[in-house]
Amino acid sequence: xxxxxxxxxxxxxxxxxFEPTFEFVPVDPLPQSEFVERLRRIRRAATxxxxxxxxxxxxxxxxYHTSNSYLRYICDWSREGLLxxxxxxxxxxxxxxxxxxSVVLPPGGEPLLVEKIWxxxxxxxxxxxxxxxxxxKAAQAASKILRDSKLDKGRIGLIGDHTSEPYWKLLCELxxxxxxxxxxxxxxxxxxxxxxKEIEIFRAASQLIDIGIQAAYHVIRPGVTDYEIYAAxxxxxxxxGGETGDGYQIGINRFGxxxxxxxxxxxxxxxxxxxxxxxxTYRGYFAQSSRMIAVGELTAKxxxxxxxxxxxxxxxxxxxxPGILFREVNEASFAPFIERGYLxxxxxxxxxFNWESMPDxxxxxxxxxxxxxxxxxxxxxxxxxxxxxxxxxxNPNLGHEVSMPGMPLYNVSSNNYDRLEEGMVFVLHSQWLExxxxxxxxxxxxxxTSNGIQSLTDNTPLEPYRVRVG
Numbered sequence: 001x002x003x004x005x006x007x008x009x010x011x012x013x014x015x016x017x018f019e020p021t022f023e024f025v026p027v028d029p030l031p032q033s034e035f036v037e038r039l040r041r042i043r044r045a046a047t048x049x050x051x052x053x054x055x056x057x058x059x060x061x062x063x064y065h066t067s068n069s070y071l072r073y074i075c076d077w078s079r080e081g082l083l084x085x086x087x088x089x090x091x092x093x094x095x096x097x098x099x100x101x102s103v104v105l106p107p108g109g110e111p112l113l114v115e116k117i118w119x120x121x122x123x124x125x126x127x128x129x130x131x132x133x134x135x136x137k138a139a140q141a142a143s144k145i146l147r148d149s150k151l152d153k154g155r156i157g158l159i160g161d162h163t164s165e166p167y168w169k170l171l172c173e174l175x176x177x178x179x180x181x182x183x184x185x186x187x188x189x190x191x192x193x194x195x196x197k198e199i200e201i202f203r204a205a206s207q208l209i210d211i212g213i214q215a216a217y218h219v220i221r222p223g224v225t226d227y228e229i230y231a232a233x234x235x236x237x238x239x240x241g242g243e244t245g246d247g248y249q250i251g252i253n254r255f256g257x258x259x260x261x262x263x264x265x266x267x268x269x270x271x272x273x274x275x276x277x278x279x280x281t282y283r284g285y286f287a288q289s290s291r292m293i294a295v296g297e298l299t300a301k302x303x304x305x306x307x308x309x310x311x312x313x314x315x316x317x318x319x320x321x322p323g324i325l326f327r328e329v330n331e332a333s334f335a336p337f338i339e340r341g342y343l344x345x346x347x348x349x350x351x352x353f354n355w356e357s358m359p360d361x362x363x364x365x366x367x368x369x370x371x372x373x374x375x376x377x378x379x380x381x382x383x384x385x386x387x388x389x390x391x392x393x394x395n396p397n398l399g400h401e402v403s404m405p406g407m408p409l410y411n412v413s414s415n416n417y418d419r420l421e422e423g424m425v426f427v428l429h430s431q432w433l434e435x436x437x438x439x440x441x442x443x444x445x446x447x448x449t450s451n452g453i454q455s456l457t458d459n460t461p462l463e464p465y466r467v468r469v470g
Contacts, residue, residue, distance in 0.1 A: 011228055011231075014218075014219040014224065014228055014232060015215060015218060015219060015232055015235065015236075017218075018214075018215055018218045018219075018232075018236075020210075020211045020214050020215075020236075020459075021214060021459065022207070022210075022211075022459050024204070024207050024208070024211060024240050025204065025207065026204065026240070026241060027200050027201050027203075027204045027282070027283060029076070029283055030076070030197055030198070030201070030283070031197065032112050032113075034195065034197055034198075035074070035075060035076065035112045035113055036113065038073070038074060038190065039074070039085075039093075039113055041190060042054070042074065042085065042186065042187070042190075043085070043087055043089060045186045046085070046087040046157060046186070047087055049157060049183065049186070050155055051087055051154075051155050051156065051157040051181075051183070052086070052087055052151050052154030052155050052156065053084060053085060053086045053087055053146065053149070053151045053154060053156050053157075054083075054084075054085040054087070054156070054157045054158075054159060054183065054186075055082060055083070055084055055085075055142060055146075055156060055157070055158055055159070055171070056070050056071060056074060056082070056083040056085065056159040056160065056187075057070070057081070057082050057083075057158075057159070057160035057161075057163075057164040057167055057168075058070055058071045058072075058079075058080055058081060058160070058161075058406075059080050059100075059161075059163035059164070060079070060080040060100035060102050061163070062102075063102075064102050064104050065244075065405070066078065066079065066080055066405075066406065067161050067162075067163045067406055068160065068161045068405075068406035068407060069284060069403075069404035069405055069406050069407050070083075070159055070160065070187055070407075071083055071095075071111075072109075072284050072404060073187065073190075073191075073284075073404060073407075074187070075093070075095070075111040075112050075113055075114050076109065076110070076111060076112050076284070077095060077097070077109055077111040077114070078104070078108065078109035078284070079097055079098070079100075079102070079104060079109065080097060080099065080100050080102075081095050081096060081097035082095070082096040082097075082138055082139075082141075082142040082167065083095050083096075083114070084096070084142060084145050084146060084149075086149060086151060091149055092115035092116060093113055093114050093115055094114065094115060094116045094117075094118065094145050095111055095114045095116070095117045095118065096118045096120060096138055096141045096142050096145070097117060097118070097119065097120070098119040098120055098121065098122075099120035099121065099122065099123075099134040099135070099137060099138045100122065100134065101122045101127065118141055118145075120134060120137045120138045120141055121134070121137070122134060123137055135166055135167065135170070136170060138167065139167050139170035139171055139174060140170075140174065142167075142171065143170075143171055143174040143175050146175060146178070147175070151178070152175045152177060152178055153177045153178060154178060154179070155178070155179045155181070156171075156175075156178050156179065156180050156181075157180075157181055157182075157183035157186065158171075158180055158181065158182050158183060159182075159183055159184050159186065159187055160184070161184075161406070168180065184408075188407070188408050191401070191403050191404075191407055191408075192401075192410075192421070192424065193421055193422075193423040193424060194423050194424070194425050194447075195423070198285065198425075199423070199425065199447055201282060201283045201284075201285045202285055202287055202402065202425050202445070202447065202456060203447075203456050204241075204282050204283070205242075205280050205281065205282035205283075205285055205286060205287035206287040206289070206445045206456035206457045207456075207459065208236075208237040208240055208241070208242050208280050208282055208287075209237065209277050209280045209287055209288075209289050209445075209457055210289075210457055210458075210459035210460045211236045211237060211240065211459075212232075212233035212234070212236045212237040212242075212277070212280065213233065213275060213277070213289075213291055213460045214236070214459075214460060215232040215233055215235065215236035216229050216230075216232050216233045216275055216293075217293070217460075217465055218232065219232045220267060220273065220293055220295070220465075220467055221267065221467060222267050222268055222269055222295065222469060223266060223267065224266070224267050225262070225264060225265065225266055225267070226250050226252055226262040226263065226264070226265045226267075227262045227264065229250060229262075229267075229273070229275075230250050230261075230262045233248075233250075233275065233277075237280050241282055241283075242280050242281065242282060243281040243282060243283075243284075244279070244280075244281055247278055247279030247280065247281065247286065247405075248275070248276060248277040248278050248279060248280065249261060249274075249275075249276040249278060250262055250273070250274070250275055250276070251273070251274040251276065252265045252267065252271050252272070252273045252274075253265075253271065253272070253373075254270050254271060254272065255272060255302070255434075255435075255436055255437055255438055255439055256272035256273075256274060256292065256302060256305070256306075256433075256438060256439030256440055256441075257387075257388065257433045257434065257435055257436070257437075257438070257439035258274065258387075258439075259274060259276055259394075259433075259441070263375070263376065263379075264375050264376070264378070264379060265373075265375045265376075266375055267295055268295070269295055269296035269297075269469040269470075270295065270296055270297065270298075271295040271296075272292065272293070272294055272295070272298060272302060272439070273292065273293035273294075273295065274290065274291075274292055274293075274439070274440075274441050275290065275291045275292075275293070276290045276441055277289050277290060277291075279405065281405060284404055284405075285402075285403070285404055286402055286403070286404070286405060287402055287427075287445045287456060287457065288402050288427040288429075288443070288445055289427065289429075289443055289444050289445050289457040289460075290429050290431075290441045290442055290443040291442065291460060291462075291464075291465060292306060292440055292441065292442055292464040292465070293464065293465045293466075293467060294306075294464050294465070294466050294467065295467045295469060296467065296468070296469035296470075297469075299438070301437060301438045302437075302438040302439075304340070304438070305432050305434070305438040305439065305440045306440045306442075306464050308336045308337060308340055308342070308430075308432065308440070309430040309431065309432055309440040309441070309442045310430070310440075310442055310462055310463055310464075311336045311430075312333040312334065312335075312336050312337065312398075312430030312442075313333065313428055313429070313430045313442055313443055313444060313462055314462070315332045315333055315335060315336065316329050316330070316332045316333035316398055316412075316428050316430075317428065317444075317446065317453060317455070318332070319332040320420060320428075320446070320448070320452065320453040321420065321448075321451060321452045321453065322419070322420050322421055322422050322448060322450065322451070323419050323420065324419065324420050325416075325417055325418070325419055325420075326410075326411075326412050326413065326416035326417070326418055326419075326420065327413070327414055327415070327416055327417055329398065329412055329420070329428070330346055330397060330398045330412055330413055330414050330416070331346045331414070333346075333398045333428065333430055334346035334398070337432070342432065343392075346414050347414045348396040348397055348413050348414045348415055349396075349414075349415070351392065351393070351396035352390055352391065352392035352396075353390065353392040353393050353394065353395055353396045354388035354389070354390050354391075354392055354393070354394050354395075354433055355388065355390070355394070355395075356390055356392075356396075364389055364390065365389075366385045366386070366387070366389045367385060367386040367389055367435075368384060368385055369384070369385065369386050370382065370383070370384060371383040371384075371385075371386060371436075386435045386436065387435070388433055388435060389435070391433065391434040391435060391437075392432070392433070393430075393431040393432055393433070394429075394431040394433065394441065395411075395431070396413070396414075397411045397412055397413035397414070398412040398413065398428055398429070398430065399411070399412040399426055399427045399428040399429050399443065400412060400426060400427060401424070401425065401426045402425050402426060402427055402445060403425075412426060412428060420448050420453075421448060422448050422449060422450055423447070423448060424447070424448040425445070425446070425447045425448075425456075426445075426446060427443055427444070427445050427446070428443055428444060428446060429441060429442065429443025429444075430442055430443060431443075440464075442462055442464075443462075444456070444457045444458070444462055445457045
């Protein structure tokens with residue numbers, strides 16, 4: 001049987017001789033003073049909201065990831081847990097945790113400003129031959145802390161996500177005399193403007209992206225697989241402090257319309273590659289950008305789409321500054337699309353985009369059609385559908401906030417009438433995918449300054465990277 005894709009014992013040597021064009025500047029974890037200030041603001045918001053305590057939850061969602069970053073934002077705890085924050089500053093903050101079997105221990109993630117940590121333990125007949133449900137044990141522990149702190153009859157704000165609902169249900173049952181309300185907005189509003197120390201971390205995460213992209217450029221040539229390109233990017237950013245290697249996509253086909261994970265594609269002349277770096281996380285904060293790589297000659301249509309998307313980002317960046325509406329930045333980016341006849345307007349509600357449903361709100365059928373892919377077929381499979389099903393940008397907007405994993409993000413869109421403010425951090429990515437024809441996805445991470453915006457991913461040019469063939 002033929003191998004699925006071509007392996008070489010020289011794979012590890014592809015990065016031989018690689019050096020980034022700039023020096024990565026590592027950043028220390030946020031100082032404790034940053035968390036003290038956050039806690040002050042949180043307790044003040046709890047006072048104004050007439051709460052006696054807050055309970056903050058993040059759950060384990062597998063492979064050492066949490067469902068949100070609320071605990072990491074408040075006390076730098078990177079595991080699952082229930083954090084009990086009394087509104088009165090003379091009462092101790094306590095953390096209930098270790099109720100999953102994901103074994104990750106400090107020093108990375110040692111919680112700040114927490115007086116006591118309680119280990120619930122992993123329960124279950126199969127796991128430990130000890131009857132019990134970790135969720136119930138965790139909720140019981142949290143309710144006991146609230147009762148012992150004489151907060152079991154007070155008003156309690158709840159901060160979490162969809163995984164928190166069974167914990168909230170149990171707390172309501174265990175503390176029937178307490179009043180509970182969802183209060184995510186209290187923390188979400190604090191994400192809008194970033195401190196100078198946070199911006200330093202975003203800048204470092206962006207540098208990791210650019211170093212990874214330069215490493216990918218170093219190895220890209222005909223005959224190299226998407227696995228090797230992805231690995232080059234991953235090694236370059238992880239070896240300098242990146243936290244994960246699974247938050248980004250690579251896509252290769254002859255149209256620039258693919259966005260996915262490596263599967264064994266072998267780079268060939270005429271390929272159009274997308275490195276869609278949706279997330280490189282550093283010190284708990286992620287940055288984002290996107291680049292295109294042309295291998296040899298492209299069609300006139302493909303060049304037009306690449307040029308249009310490049311211009312879209314540049315026009316948006318030129319428009320952006322404090323006081324300008326996000327809507328206006330969005331309109332500037334889509335102006336080249338309208339001028340070239342790709343779109344009628346920049347309105348999100350009516351804009352066609354890759355993942356939209358039918359006009360009546362019903363599901364859109366994914367087109368069944370054989371799509372030749374020799375690298376997939378070499379593995380005994382066939383591509384039987386056309387992806388994406390609808391021509392247009394990925395999303396009906398220009399970009400979105402960058403933040404901490406699992407946190408709500410605002411969009412840079414036609415329906416966002418907020419004004420840009422100094423200290424905001426977001427990605428602007430201009431996208432267009434036309435199935436079987438042409439595609440582009442180009443973008444940078446930006447921070448709003450006192451008089452404009454600054455690219456954080458400016459160590460690699462926005463324009464497509466060209467690989468000469470022959």
